[in-house]
Amino acid sequence: MMFSLLWTDILVWGLLSVLLFFGWGASRSEQIKKQWHAIFKSSIAMASAIILFFYLFFTLLDSVHVRFAMEPTKTKSEQVQYSEIVSLLDLIFAHNIQSTERTYSAPFATHEYTKSIIVDEHGVTKQEYLPLKHISKKAHSLQKSFIAVMIGLAISIMFILVHIFWRSGKGFKNEFKLIMQGNTKLPWRTAYGMIIFLIILCTWFYMLSFDYHVLGTDKVGGDVLYQSLKSIRTGVLIGILTTLIMLPVAILLGVSAGLFGGWVDDVIQYLYTTLSSIPGVLLIAAGVLSMQVMIGNNPTWFETTLERSDLRLLFLILILGITSWTGLCRLLRAETLKISQMEFVTAAKAFGVGRLTIIRRHIIPNLMHIILISVVLDFSGLVLAEAVLSYVGVGVDPTMHSWGNMINQARLEMARDPMVWWSLFSAFVFMFILVLAANLLSDRVQTVLDPRNKS
Amino acid sequence: MNSLLSVENLSLTVGGEKLLKSINFEIKQGEVFALVGESGSGKSLTSLAIMRLLPEVISVSSGDIKFKNDSLFLLPEYKMQKIRGKSIAMIFQEPMSALNPVMTIGEQVAEVIKIHLGLRKEETKEKVISLFKEVLLKDPTERYNWYPHQLSGGQKQRVMIAIALACEPDLLIADEPTTALDVTVQAKVLKLLKKIQVQRNLSILFITHDMAVVAQMADRVAVMRYGEILEEAECNIFFSSPQHPYTQSLLKDAMHSKEARERLRTPGKLLEVEGLKVHFPIKKGFFQRTVGYTKSVDGVSFSIPKGKTLALVGESGSGKSTIGNAILSLVPITEGTVKYEDQDLVHLSALALKPYRRKIQVVFQDPFSALNPRMTIGDIIREGMVSLGVVSKNRASQDAKISKLLEKVELEAEHMHRYPHEFSGGQRQRIGIARALAVEPELIICDEPTSALDVSVRTQILRLLQKLQQESGVSYLFITHDLSIVPTIADEVAVMKEGKIVEQGSVESVMENPQHPYTQKLLRSAPKLPI
Numbered sequence: 001m002m003f004s005l006l007w008t009d010i011l012v013w014g015l016l017s018v019l020l021f022f023g024w025g026a027s028r029s030e031q032i033k034k035q036w037h038a039i040f041k042s043s044i045a046m047a048s049a050i051i052l053f054f055y056l057f058f059t060l061l062d063s064v065h066v067r068f069a070m071e072p073t074k075t076k077s078e079q080v081q082y083s084e085i086v087s088l089l090d091l092i093f094a095h096n097i098q099s100t101e102r103t104y105s106a107p108f109a110t111h112e113y114t115k116s117i118i119v120d121e122h123g124v125t126k127q128e129y130l131p132l133k134h135i136s137k138k139a140h141s142l143q144k145s146f147i148a149v150m151i152g153l154a155i156s157i158m159f160i161l162v163h164i165f166w167r168s169g170k171g172f173k174n175e176f177k178l179i180m181q182g183n184t185k186l187p188w189r190t191a192y193g194m195i196i197f198l199i200i201l202c203t204w205f206y207m208l209s210f211d212y213h214v215l216g217t218d219k220v221g222g223d224v225l226y227q228s229l230k231s232i233r234t235g236v237l238i239g240i241l242t243t244l245i246m247l248p249v250a251i252l253l254g255v256s257a258g259l260f261g262g263w264v265d266d267v268i269q270y271l272y273t274t275l276s277s278i279p280g281v282l283l284i285a286a287g288v289l290s291m292q293v294m295i296g297n298n299p300t301w302f303e304t305t306l307e308r309s310d311l312r313l314l315f316l317i318l319i320l321g322i323t324s325w326t327g328l329c330r331l332l333r334a335e336t337l338k339i340s341q342m343e344f345v346t347a348a349k350a351f352g353v354g355r356l357t358i359i360r361r362h363i364i365p366n367l368m369h370i371i372l373i374s375v376v377l378d379f380s381g382l383v384l385a386e387a388v389l390s391y392v393g394v395g396v397d398p399t400m401h402s403w404g405n406m407i408n409q410a411r412l413e414m415a416r417d418p419m420v421w422w423s424l425f426s427a428f429v430f431m432f433i434l435v436l437a438a439n440l441l442s443d444r445v446q447t448v449l450d451p452r453n454k455s
Numbered sequence: 456m457n458s459l460l461s462v463e464n465l466s467l468t469v470g471g472e473k474l475l476k477s478i479n480f481e482i483k484q485g486e487v488f489a490l491v492g493e494s495g496s497g498k499s500l501t502s503l504a505i506m507r508l509l510p511e512v513i514s515v516s517s518g519d520i521k522f523k524n525d526s527l528f529l530l531p532e533y534k535m536q537k538i539r540g541k542s543i544a545m546i547f548q549e550p551m552s553a554l555n556p557v558m559t560i561g562e563q564v565a566e567v568i569k570i571h572l573g574l575r576k577e578e579t580k581e582k583v584i585s586l587f588k589e590v591l592l593k594d595p596t597e598r599y600n601w602y603p604h605q606l607s608g609g610q611k612q613r614v615m616i617a618i619a620l621a622c623e624p625d626l627l628i629a630d631e632p633t634t635a636l637d638v639t640v641q642a643k644v645l646k647l648l649k650k651i652q653v654q655r656n657l658s659i660l661f662i663t664h665d666m667a668v669v670a671q672m673a674d675r676v677a678v679m680r681y682g683e684i685l686e687e688a689e690c691n692i693f694f695s696s697p698q699h700p701y702t703q704s705l706l707k708d709a710m711h712s713k714e715a716r717e718r719l720r721t722p723g724k725l726l727e728v729e730g731l732k733v734h735f736p737i738k739k740g741f742f743q744r745t746v747g748y749t750k751s752v753d754g755v756s757f758s759i760p761k762g763k764t765l766a767l768v769g770e771s772g773s774g775k776s777t778i779g780n781a782i783l784s785l786v787p788i789t790e791g792t793v794k795y796e797d798q799d800l801v802h803l804s805a806l807a808l809k810p811y812r813r814k815i816q817v818v819f820q821d822p823f824s825a826l827n828p829r830m831t832i833g834d835i836i837r838e839g840m841v842s843l844g845v846v847s848k849n850r851a852s853q854d855a856k857i858s859k860l861l862e863k864v865e866l867e868a869e870h871m872h873r874y875p876h877e878f879s880g881g882q883r884q885r886i887g888i889a890r891a892l893a894v895e896p897e898l899i900i901c902d903e904p905t906s907a908l909d910v911s912v913r914t915q916i917l918r919l920l921q922k923l924q925q926e927s928g929v930s931y932l933f934i935t936h937d938l939s940i941v942p943t944i945a946d947e948v949a950v951m952k953e954g955k956i957v958e959q960g961s962v963e964s965v966m967e968n969p970q971h972p973y974t975q976k977l978l979r980s981a982p983k984l985p986i
Contacts, residue, residue: 031829031874343819344827344835347890350783351839352805352812361838365829 004065004085006310008317011241012063038448043187045444048437050194054202055232055434062089062233065306085306089233093226096209099134101221104413104420108212110135113420136211148207152200159199160192216422218409228426230401235434238317238386239379245321247375250328255359255367257329258336268333272326280323285394287319288312309397316389316396320382328374332367339366369449376442380435387431403427459484459658460505460543460626465518467500467509467682474500475682477518482626485656487649489673489690491663491705493909497682498662502628505660506545507535522626541571544619548631550611554603560614561599564621571622586617591647609640613647620651627652628660633668637770638936642980645671664909666709667939667982670694678702694984708914709939710984725898725930726782726815727758731791733774733781751777753954754791759898762928766941766962768977769951775934779900782932783817784808795898813843816891820903822883826875832886833857833871840893860889864919881912888919900932905940917944938981942966950974 026032040046068083090097104113111129119125168175182189205225208214215224257268295301295308302308339345340363348358383403389395390404391411398405406427413420461481467474475497482488490498503509505520507527520527522538530538547553555563564583568574574582580599587595590613603611612632619627629648633641649672652659661672669676670690677687678699686699697703732755734748751774759765769775780786782793784800793800795811803811816839819825826835836857840846846853858868864885875883884904891899901920905913917940923929933944941948942962949959950973958971969975 343821343825346780346785347817347819347825347887348838348842349785350812350815350817351842351894352809353838353842357842361830362827366827368829 001069002067004067006065006085006307007314008237008241008310009063009065011244011314012059012237015240015244016060035448037186039441039444040186042444043190044440046187046191047194048441048444050191050198051433051437052441054198055236055437058089058229058232059236061092062087062230064088066091085304089229092206093209093223093229096223096226099223101132101134101213101217102130103217103219103221105132105213105217105221107214107216107224107422108141108208109216113418132213135213141208141211144207144211145204148204149200151207152203153196155203156192156196156199160195215426218423219413224406224423224426227401227406227423228403228430231403231406231427231430232434234313234396234400234402235383235386235431237313238320239383239438241314241317242320242324242382243375243378245318246325246328246378247371249321250325250332251364251367251371253325254329254332255336255363258333259340259355259359259363265333268329272329275323276326281389281392281394283323284316284319284389285392288316288394291315305399309400312397313400316386320385324378324382328371328378331370331374335367335370336363339363372449373442373446376438376445380438380442383431383435383438387427403431457484458482459523460660461521462501462505463519463521465501465504465520466516467497467504467513468516469513473516473682474513475504478679478682478684480677480684480687482658482660484625484658485652486674487652487659487661487672489661489663489669489676490679491666491669491676492679493664493705493911495681496679498679499630500682501679502545502630502660502662505628506539506543508539537571540567540624541622542624543626543628544622544624545628545630546612546615546619546632548634550608550615550635551603553615554611556603559600559602560606561601564614564618567618567621582621583617586621587614589620589651590614590617592617607640608636609644612636612640612644616644616648616651620655623655624657626658626660628662630662631664632661634663634665638938639770639976639980641668642982645982648672665982666706666910667984670984671982678705705910706984708910723761724758725761725796726932727792727794728778728782729756729792729794731755731778731781731793732789733777733786734789735786750954752781755951755954755956756791757949757956757959759930759932760946761897762924762930763946764924764931764933764944766933766935766945766948767951768935768938768941768948770936770977772953773951774954775951776902779817779902779932779934782900783812783815809843813845813894814897815900816894816896816898817900817902818884818887818891818904821907822880822887823907825887826883828875831872831874832861832878835875835886836860836871836890836893839890843894845894856893860893861886863892863923864889879912880908881915884908884912884916885919888916888923892923896929898930898932900934902934903936904933906935906937913940920944938966938977950977 026036040049065085065087067085102112102116105111106113109132111131114129115127116130117125117127118130164175164179165172178184179188179192205214209223209225213223213225215228217223218227253268253272257265291312295312302311345358345362348362353361386395386402387404387407390402391408393408395404396402406423410420410424410427413423458481463479464477465475465479466477478497478501480488480490490501492498500509500513504515505522505527509515515528522543527535527538554560558566561580561583564586565579568579568582572582584595584599587598592598592610592613598606603614606614615632632648633644636644645668648659651657659672661669663669673690675687676690676693678685678701680701686693686697686702688698693702694706697706731752732750733752734750736745737747737749738744739746753774755774755778757765757767767775767778777786781788782800784803788801791801795814798811800808800811826832830838833854837853840853840856846856854871857871861868861870866882866885866889870878870886875886878886887904904920905916908916920931921944924931931944935941945962947960948962948965949956950965950971951957952973958965958969958974965974966978969978
């Protein structure tokens with residue numbers, strides 16, 4: 001077995017460690033601690049954060065890629081041959097990958113969705129619903145569901161007990177009572193409820209996925225649940241990494257335009273006016289198409305299809321980042337203009353403090369609320385943008401699982417009679433929950449961090 | 456005289472906290488009733504309660520307001536709407552934000568007339584123009600089609616008065632109507648208000664923090680503090696024999712000690728400014744061509760002796776703050792020299808300037824924007840000391856110095872770890888002073904340090920500045936628009952108008968025997984207390 005790092009994996013784990021580092025740094029500042037406390041006082045924010053955490057968890061699970069050594073073939077090579085790259089998520093859902101059906105089947109179905117023409121042993125041609133190959137026929141689904149719920153409950157309660165124990169310095173019993181009454185500073189009761197619900201849901205889906213196709217199968221018999229889960233990584237990556245690319249550009253250009261003024265301001269303003277007057281889709285389409293041509297001309301760059309689609313994803317992220325910094329940049333420029341006229345900046349100048357220090361110490365901290373708010377808002381916008389772009393055909397690689405691709409395929413399925421609804425439905429629900437949670441959290445962040453709300 | 460409006464036992468609460476504590480007063484027909492108090496005393500809330508315009512979170516817990524024997528709180532909303540504007544009109548503090556920027560001023564006045572009087576179009580226009588004449592707006596027919604941005608602050612306030620008078624109200628509520636205006640403009644607006652009041656036999660509820668304005672305008676005065684009326688009296692009795700200790704101290708603070716300051720005679724000039732010109736280019740068009748210059752400061756010379764205070768007096772836009780920034784090398788100087796102990800600062804590089812940054816420091820006007828809200832008080836004070844290398848790198852010794860500085864400006868050492876929003880305006884101004892003192896300057900430029908503060912706090916800050924001067928012999932360049940505080944703080948005074956100094960000299964000679972007509976006008980316009 002060998003770990004293999006894709007480009008996006010490096011970025012995801014790098015970002016995670018940077019975030020953890022900053023979180024650790026921020027946890028030492030009383031003011032920031034207080035602010036986060038205020039954000040999570042709202043039970044909606046708490047629940048949203050937990051949902052986002054689950055999405056992040058699946059992303060990370062899907063971002064550890066390994067290759068296994070194949071059985072050395074007896075014939076020629078001494079070189080060790082490796083299998084395709086798979087992620088941890090693939091390993092967990094290995095049974096789903098192998099158990100592809102022939103074609104469409106509805107969620108929890110035992111037979112295919114459409115009739116097939118078969119010739120039986122007597123030579124009679126019949127039309128009938130064929131049974132699915134990979135479902136266990138004698139599954140006691142009720143009994144199994146019960147077991148799944150119990151296991152989920154056990155796992156979640158174990159986590160929660162550990163957490164309560166860790167939090168309660170004095171008196172475990174007392175703390176437990178406070179939580180049950182909802183008398184804690186942060187809404188832990190809601191948080192625990194949410195965790196129990198999500199873990200039970202996950203175990204239930206997972207346990208039943210051995211016996212059924214929980215969310216049905218698509219045209220070529222692929223499991224929709226597995227596709228939806230794989231799509232999480234694509235969506236979250238586009239949301240997070242694009243912001244990451246966009247942020248430094250927006251901050252650097254916005255702050256310098258606002259602070260230095262003069263020709264610097266002019267150049268930056270012309271740049272973003274030009275960029276934002278070109279339709280975004282046009283730029284993205286042009287970028288993606290030229291990338292496709294480049295990939296097509298150099299097939300030797302990639303060992304596997306996964307690496308190829310990964311690079312295409314990265315490229316899409318890059319283009320999205322380049323086209324989406326203008327809005328934030330404009331906001332930051334205006335705010336910097338305002339702040340740089342404030343008297344505390346003048347005072348710093350009178351002390352002979354350097355320009356970079358002024359930016360770092362006086363301007364950026366006072367822009368933080370805008371940055372944070374727009375990052376969270378942009379995140380949901382970008383997740384939706386991926387879906388739209390893939391639907392149009394200039395999004396991620398067609399072989400890559402993404403909600404956009406799922407919706408794109410579902411386009412024709414909707415026109416069938418009877419309608420095949422589950423592919424679209426799953427993609428929609430998974431995306432909707434992610435975007436809703438991100439929006440709810442950002443609402444709360446906005447309310448708490450915006451100084452104008454502090455009267 | 457019968458009473459027009461009477462407020463009886465009015466109490467307002469928000470979330471269990473009492474904002475007004477059963478206040479009583481009445482306003483008679485044709486009387487100017489002044490409500491005086493510092494910020495947060497509840498005077499504006501009272502006026503909003505009269506108009507029934509209180510924010511929804513504030514509730515009336517008891518009491519009643521009677522207007523011509525109608526209880527205002529019992530009226531249905533549609534009747535109240537008729538009273539608002541028609542019987543009771545209001546003038547606000549900020550004429551800039553009270554007028555709609557996309558409507559001509561004529562239309563805005565006409566709108567009110569249309570709603571309440573229902574006149575025909577031509578009649579309305581005639582009425583508007585006659586109102587403009589009454590408030591002494593020049594070329595009223597032409598100005599009918601002007602937009603608010605084409606008018607000056609004083610003119611806007613006149614338009615506001617015209618709107619208020621449009622429906623011939625019985626009571627006019629004027630909420631700090633002249634606070635945002637310059638002294639000379641204020642004098643004109645006050646004169647106009649008084650004239651109209653006498654002509655129309657109008658009642659005015661005049662809300663202000665300025666005792667001198669009260670003395671000029673009011674027939675009766677009530678003093679408010681923390682939502683209570685402490686004292687109510689006829690104007691002349693009020694000023695000659697105030698009863699409540701708070702009123703006495705307010706009056707004392709407003710008056711300033713007239714006795715001459717103890718003049719320190721130290722030889723030597725600290726700062727010499729000669730022929731200073733600061734011209735800002737006006738840029739227009741595609742390539743930002745310079746099409747002209749704003750002459751903010753246009754040939755100014757003065758000097759500040761060691762350990763003394765020069766007051767720079769002028770109205771808004773006269774270029775006084777630009778001089779402060781020019782001395783600090785924060786704006787490019789077009790021409791002239793700024794000599795600090797015979798060293799010309801104008802042509803020094805940023806690096807060569809650093810030792811002088813230490814000697815010249817600044818205290819700002821607005822205590823809210825002067826401190827970075829994201830830094831602790833300790834870090835705010837530390838920044839300058841570290842940047843200019845005044846203290847050792849040892850954090851403990853820095854902290855010791857910061858706590859000493861905080862004590863010097865009469866704050867506590869433990870305030871070091873707090874953030875600016877936890878402090879009041881006066882306390883923030885003290886922090887600003889401590890920040891300037893941290894680098895042990897020889898000259899402090901005080902740019903309107905007291906104009907955003909209440910009277911009693913202003914006195915404390917001025918006293919603190921004076922104490923610091925006596926202790927350390929620091930010089931001040933005191934920039935202000937308020938002539939009344941000049942004798943208390945300054946040794947010399949320079950009067951500025953449109954970028955030029957029109958008169959300068961010792962405080963006694965300028966204040967008592969002004970030569971230039973502009974100085975005379977300024978002194979005449981400043982409202983005075985009758986003592």
